[in-house]
Amino acid sequence: MKIGFIGLGNMGAPMAANLVKAGHEVTGFDLAAPMPEGVTRAGSAAEAAKGQDVVITMLPNGAILRAVAEEVIPVMEKGAVLCDCSTVDVDSARAVAEQAGAAGLGALDAPVSGGVGGAAAGTLTFMVGGGDAAFATVKPLFDIMGQKAVHCGASGAGQAAKICNNMILGVTMIATCEAFALADKLGLDRGKMFDVVSTSSGQSWSMNTYCPAPGVGPTSPADNDYKPGFAAELMLKDLRLSQQAAEAVDADTPMGQRAAALYETFVEREDGRGRDFSAMLPRFEKRGREN
Ligand code: NAD
Numbered sequence: 001m002k003i004g005f006i007g008l009g010n011m012g013a014p015m016a017a018n019l020v021k022a023g024h025e026v027t028g029f030d031l032a033a034p035m036p037e038g039v040t041r042a043g044s045a046a047e048a049a050k051g052q053d054v055v056i057t058m059l060p061n062g063a064i065l066r067a068v069a070e071e072v073i074p075v076m077e078k079g080a081v082l083c084d085c086s087t088v089d090v091d092s093a094r095a096v097a098e099q100a101g102a103a104g105l106g107a108l109d110a111p112v113s114g115g116v117g118g119a120a121a122g123t124l125t126f127m128v129g130g131g132d133a134a135f136a137t138v139k140p141l142f143d144i145m146g147q148k149a150v151h152c153g154a155s156g157a158g159q160a161a162k163i164c165n166n167m168i169l170g171v172t173m174i175a176t177c178e179a180f181a182l183a184d185k186l187g188l189d190r191g192k193m194f195d196v197v198s199t200s201s202g203q204s205w206s207m208n209t210y211c212p213a214p215g216v217g218p219t220s221p222a223d224n225d226y227k228p229g230f231a232a233e234l235m236l237k238d239l240r241l242s243q244q245a246a247e248a249v250d251a252d253t254p255m256g257q258r259a260a261a262l263y264e265t266f267v268e269r270e271d272g273r274g275r276d277f278s279a280m281l282p283r284f285e286k287r288g289r290e291n
Contacts, residue, residue, distance in 0.1 A: 001025070001141070004048040004055040006068055007086065008033045011112070012058030014120040015085070015145045022144045027052065050075045054138055057084045061237075062092030069096040078104035081134045083141075085126070087111045087238060090156045090163075090245050097130060097155035106134030109155060111162040112146065115230055123147045127165075129157035163245055166238035170259040172204040173235075174280055177212050181284035190216045212278035221276035229276035236263040 001024050005016040008030040020026050020038035028039040029048035035041045042048035049055045049072035059065050065088050076082065082100045084093065084107075093109035100107035108130035118124045124146035128135055135151045142149035152161045179202070183193045194216045198208045211217030221229035228234075239260035246253040266272030266283060 001053045002051065003027070003141070004029075004042075004050075004052040004072070005039065005058070006030070006045050006048055006055065006072070007058040007060075008035060008039070009058065009060075010116050011085075011119045012056075014116070015056070015058060015124075018119075018122045018145050019141060024141070024144075045071045046075045048072075051077065052080060054081045054083055054141060056141070057082070057086060059084075059086045059088075061086070062088035065096060066092055069099060073100055073103050073105065076100075076103070076105055079106070081106035081108065081137050083108040083110055083134075083138050085110050085112055087162055087241065088159060089241050090159045091248065093129065093159045094156045106131060106137060107155060108134050108138060109158040110138070110142070110149070111158055113162070113165065114146070119145070126150070127152050127158040127161040129153055129155045129159065129161075159241075160245070163238055163242040166235070167242040167253065167256040167259070169206065170235050170239045170263065170277070171255045173206040173210075173212065173277060174259055174262060176204065176206040177278070177280040178284050180213050180281055181287075184285065206278070210278060212281040220278065222278055222281070226276040226279035226282070228274070229278070232263060232272040232275055232277045232279065233267050235277040236260070236267050239263055 003019055003024050003026045005026050005028045008016055008028050013036045016026050016028055016039050017036040026039045027042050027048045028035050029042045029045050045068050055072055057065060057068055065084055065086055082105055097107035108128055110126045110128045112124040112126055114124040122145055126142045126146050126149040128149055128151050139149060152158050190213045194211060197203060210220045212222050214222040221227060242256050243260050
């Protein structure tokens with residue numbers, strides 16, 4: 001397939017590289033990042049998008065996605081598909097899909113989980129919103145860049161799935177970290193805590209797969225001095241998107257709201273920026289009840 005790829009940062013570059021390795025012809029555009037080997041550099045987003053079967057975007061946020069979409073939609077050929085893999089707000093995803101549809105294009109919102117490691121290994125999970133035909137067109141590319149692509153529903157459903165998942169993740173990580181910090185103060189050994197909780201009803205991905213306590217459970221960023229992994233500021237971004245969406249549809253999400261507030265404090269007023277999101281554990285460790 002002929003593919004345009006816009007936004008070749010930490011995630012986009014390895015995703016594009018995997019498409020090249022699988023034999024696809026990829027033309028890329030990024031404002032700053034270098035092109036991975038085998039990707040032809042275009043001079044603009046429009047130039048990267050023109051004449052392609054599929055245009056993939058992997059950008060920082062919804063405002064940038066909207067600006068790039070304005071530029072590329074008019075030059076894309078009818079029947080081509082615009083597939084956004086960034087994590088953005090549901091409203092931007094739907095607005096871009098509507099604009100693409102009006103121009104005779106297919107459109108998908110297809111945010112990912114799996115992080116930079118998953119992007120490099122081609123093991124991402126795609127959560128996809130949009131029409132059946134567009135999904136069928138891009139599915140072979142999802143299969144190269146990832147191990148699973150779930151068609152979640154109409155436009156916006158992929159972003160909805162992503163922010164709901166990450167709201168659960170943020171909340172369970174905080175709960176897991178505060179429970180470890182409480183266990184410490186109660187004199188409970190962390191290894192024993194893991195043995196019990198990971199096989200009991202308190203288990204979760206945060207405990208079982210990504211344990212925030214160093215030297216306990218499987219290897220995780222906690223064992224690498226909390227270097228990300230999944231950075232606290234990216235978790236904050238996703239929690240904010242979840243709360244923005246919850247406000248828009250009048251959904252009561254008290255735990256998500258609290259998690260967003262805690263990560264905001266951690267990232268913007270404490271030492272959380274640049275650390276893995278599981279570094280909430282050393283944060284709680286240092287604190288008492290009233291501070
Ligand atoms: P990044 O900042 O490394 O990459 C974004 C790239 O977009 C940069 O190279 C930047 O130069 C480029 N860019 C910005 N504006 C542009 C424009 N107008 N035209 C062309 N290029 C432009 O970010 P990332 O970590 O690759 O994340 C990309 C997206 O994936 C984000 O939406 C993020 O939330 C999401 N995501 C990231 C991770 C992760 O672990 N890093 C995991 C899941 C999802």
